[in-house]
Amino acid sequence: MKKYPSYIALFVVLVLSSCKKEEATKPKVIYENNAKSKTVMVADTTQIEVADLPITMEGTNFMIYPIGVMSGNAKSIKSDSEPSFTVSNYGEFQITGYLKNLKFQEIGKDTIYALTDKQVLIETATYLKSVADKTNQQLLVYSLADMDTNKDGKLDNSDIKSLYISTIAGNKFTKLSPDLQELIDWKIIESKNLLYFRTVQDASKNGAFGRNDIVHYFYVSLSDKEWKPVEFFPLQ
Template sequence: MKNFSKYTVLGLFAFLASCKGEAEKPKVIYEDEKSTQKNVVAKDSSQIKIADLPIYMEGTKYLIHAIGGVRVSAEGGSYGSSKTNSMSYAISNYNRFELTGYFENLKFQHIDSTALRPLTDKPVQIQTATFLNTISDKTKKQILVYSLVDSDTNKDGKLDANDIKSLYISTMSGKTFTKLSSDLQELLDWNVVEVQNRLYFRTIEDINKNGAFDKTDKVHYHFVNLLSKDWAVETYEPIN
């Protein structure tokens, strides 16, 4: 029993060490500064591309189709929640005014049309798409805000949660798709202050270029006037 306890403790230490190693995996590799913004993403042969059934966000005139991949196992099954014949076809989740998941594009369809318009023609991994319904109710301006990965910053050949997350914005039709956060700055969070019609957000910059985001790095503070034509990003300094 004593030996069993000893090995159990050793195993626990080994597990914690491995977890620590994973947590410290850098989000940015600085081998070549010029190439950090280029997407050299390997095609995953274990995935098939599918689209979710369209969703409609109340108060808008557009349907949104999420496009993504289903990973098929060697046995013919797949990984996911909703399954049919051991296959999962769900790639997103919808909660009234927000679409979440891991998908590679969105396509927009006006409710009076059969035409589909893609959000982007560049490789991305979209994690959230949020309709600013309160801004729409107040100003009649309909806007979507996205958190997504747009570059393979850790150079592992994939766009995923291990890369830097960025903030984007577009109209409800998917047009004027615009990046708000700066390249190589990790999005921390964002919120909307309705009384000002502003979107505020924070990012963190890897000042010491060690590939990770830690206490030695710099947090940046920004806001955008949601009613402005070009959504120009402005900075502010609440700490100073």
């Protein structure tokens, strides 16, 4: 067997390492000098949308259809890449995936309608079961991308994640986190019926999020008719 010189192997390692480093340091935000300038997201006509079979959260009266994009090669049965018709996973009252939308249908009715008409990429949709048990409020909390923040012409998991909330019926779909702030995490304080979350702001304007940027803290009263985040300052 022919052996390649060691310097060729070293070259390959360096190239791969460089590619991985470039991918890892790709900015999540690109700031434009012209505030009116917008990057147009071009629809990928090769993508085939598919809906998973409906999901019903325990104790609710609505079915939820995850809507995503078929992966693999769906055009040829002879392809090495078999198509996947599944776009989501479900467990512990949470739907996960890279979803373009969710659609809702009240049990016993024929109408199916979309959560939003905006371009989004939903990574998680979580049913607040503990809140429903204590207050009879049936709510969904979402982590998703809603802006092409890195200006690459597409919406994907390289863009900033935001926090949203809606009713179990998909109504009152409301953004909670500020624009251009990356969602860190969120949690529910059941005894107070409050949703707490943290975001990080790119204070250095370098397009990435690091130790020198600003962490913001918010809470939202789920008892209020309008879900309005209130910023607080636990470090002061």
